[in-house]
Amino acid sequence: MRQRLLAEHLAEAQRTARSGTPLEGKGTGAGEGSGSAGIQSDPEFIYYYRTIKERIKQSWTFYGGNSELTTVVLFSIDENGNVTSTRIVKSSHDLAFDNSVVRAIRSASPLPPPPEKYRAQFSQGVEAVFKLGELSSQS
Amino acid sequence: MKPKLLGTLRRRGPVNVFLVALAATIFSVALAASGLAQIKMEIVGPGSRQFQIAISALKDLGADPNHAISDDFVWVLRRDLTLSSFFKIISPEAYIEDPQQSGYKLGEFNFDDWSSINAEFLVKGAVYQDQGKLALEVYLYDVVQRRQALGKRYLGSRDKVAEMARRFADAILEVTTGQRGPFDSKIALVSTGGGRFKEIFTMSVDGRDIYRVTNNNTINLFPSFGRDPNELLYTSYKSGFPALYLVDLAHGREIEIRSRDGEIVDGALSPDGRTIAASIAQSGATNIYLLDRSGTILRTLTHTNSINVGPAFSADGQMIAFTSDRAGTPQIYLTSVNGGPVRRLTYRGDYNTTPAISPKGDRVAYQSRNGNKFDIYLISIKGGEPTRLTNDDASNQHPSWSPDGRYIVYSATRNGSSRLYLMLVETGKIVSALTEGNSYDSSPTWSWWLAQ
Structure with missing residues (x-):
């Protein structure tokens, strides 16, 4: 079970890496240019990414609403692993659900310190999409 | 995107x-x-479905010297939040601060004392006198965000403390899960109370405030609430023949409703309390009729030579579910209170009875026979494949929905004794038994909220 979970996370991290959404080096000085697609296939990155994702998921508690609920939240991690800011970028319009998402990130703090070479990225912000999903699909 | x-x-x-x-x-x-976020992640489904909550004793500000009020409030709140199954209550032995010494308002206590024991939420409050009345001022704190999530002040007499706790539990569920809890309500049931006769009782979901409605040493059946939790309809043989009785629970007044058109089998009170759907037997057939409160037939809802019984209203009062054997075996049917066409709902199983329409009107719970016992099933109001909710060694019967629609109460019979059980519908989790002891408890029906 545990292994399956980790395998899924790894697969997803790799999917994220391939889709490389924000990393087209579009002007605004995000910095990594084309090299940034490389960040997310670096095992050091993937390991950290997967760890904090699992930590946040485990600290997330919610019951209720409908399976469609989705909240997008932006949070930053400083060099010590402290979550320094959390901001809802897109609300689910269910206050209880939005709050559960913010609590999940805050209560996961402090997270492990980010790998040194990715400090800038993690302090600049992580955009996390929280989806309630179907009750039956969860273990 | x-x-x-x-x-x-x-x-x-x-x-x-x-x-x-x-x-x-x-x-x-x-x-x-979006702050130049380069890193994105998607998290589907919370890691936990249970909030960790600490419930501190209420601070005595002069009205609760022996802490009996606090004990009462905390007991009911703990019980209700446990029954909700969305909360795990952190044992008081782990609590660091002394509730009688520390403050209960935001800024008057230290959140670290609560985050250090992994509380996500915290209940604190105080008991005092206010202009001759008992006042309970209670708060729910979000320990993670270090803020107040909810604050309530309840005024009333000593005997209302349990009710205050239930209302607070319902409010806690509303802010934490987005939906009001179902605990400020009551359940009516038929129970032998340890004796031989079937009498009607009401109780709170947490098993307190037990009130005996009938005491006539005959047979009393089918309690039914409308929207007003103080009005209960039931069927009784206390006058020597079956009749319906409409009792005002607040004042104990009761009216008898007889039928001039045949023998009453059972009845259900409409949500607005103005009408009754009753099954009446007449020359070999039993049909369902809409009656006014004096027993006069307003409308005939079924017209068959077979048996039509067990009417149950939808929450909007527009639809009635019932059981009929018109097709050879007992099955669930739906019709409109206006006497519209009848639609057959169930096709699986050869003995389906006791329908109950969910408060949202989207689903019907009912019992279906499996061998020599019954189980609870759920079917969409549109029909289709039913979902089996119970699957154990008991015979499970008479589902009734909570007012919020998240739970059902039903009776489970094993070895000749019968108890009420609470189930969380979405997960099919049997939360807890609601009654215990030697009595035979059956036919539960859940009221609407007490505070409308």
Whole structure:
């Protein structure tokens, strides 16, 4: 079970890496240019990414609403692993659900310190999409 | 999504240079708005379905010297939050601060004392006298965000403390799960109370405030609530023949409703309390009729030579579910209170009875026979494949929905004794037994909220 979970996370991290959404080096000085697609296939990155994702998921508690609920939240991690800011970028319009998402990130703090070479990225912000999903699909 | 838009535009080539430039502007603005996040993740489904909550004793500010009021409030709140199955209550032995010494308002206590024992939520409050009345001022704190999530002040007499706790539990569920809890309500049931006769009782979901409605040493059946939890309809043989009785629980007054048209089998009170759907037997057939409160037939809802019984209203009062053997075996049917067409709902199983329509009107719970016992099933109001909710060694019967529609109460019979059980419908989790002891408890029906 545990292994399956980790395998899924790894697969997803790799999917994220391939889709490389924000990393087209579009002007605004995000910095990594084309090299940034490389960040997310670096095992050091993937390991950290997967760890904090699992930590946040485990600290997330919610019951209720409908399976469609989705909240997008932006949070930053400083060099010590402290979550320094959390901001809802897109609300689910269910206050209880939005709050559960913010609590999940805050209560996961402090997270492990980010790998040194990715400090800038993690302090600049992580955009996390929280989806309630179907009750039956969860273990 | 934004990059996709950009990509689409870009593929169109130089013709859309302007659009590309525009899109790029929008894109960078969007990036700025999201703080230039380079890293994205998606988390599907919370790691836990149970909030960790600490419930501190209430601080005595002169009205609760022996802490009996606090004990009462905390007991009911703990019980109700446990029954909700959305909360795990942290044992008081782990609590660091002394509730009688520390403050209960925001800023008057230390959140570290609670985050250090992993509480996500915290209940604190105080008991005092206010203009001759008992006042309970209670708060729910979000320990993680270090803020107040809820604050309530209840005024009343000593015997209302349990009710205050139930209302607070319902409010806690509303702010934490987005939906009001069902505990400020009551359940009516038929129970032998340890004796031989079936009498009607009401009780709170947490098993307190037990009230005996009938005491006539005959047979009393089928309690039914409308929207008003103080009015209960039931069927009784206490006058020597079956009749319906409408009792005002607040004042104990009761009216008898006889039928001049045949023998009453059972009845259900409409949500607005103005009408009754009753099954009446007449020359070999039993049909369902809409009656007024004096027993006069307003409308005939079924017209068959077979048996039609067990009417149950939808929450909006517009629909009635019932059981009929018109097709050879007992099955669930639906019709309108206006006497519209009858629609057959169940096709699986050869013995389906006791329908109950969910408060939202989207589903029907009922019992279906499996061998020599019954189980609870759920079916969409539109029909289709039913879902089996119980699957154990007991015979499970008479489902009734909580007012919020998240739970059902039903009776489970094993070895000749019968108890009420609470189930969380979405997960099919049997939360807890609600009654215990030697009595035979059956036919539960859940009221609407007490505070409307």
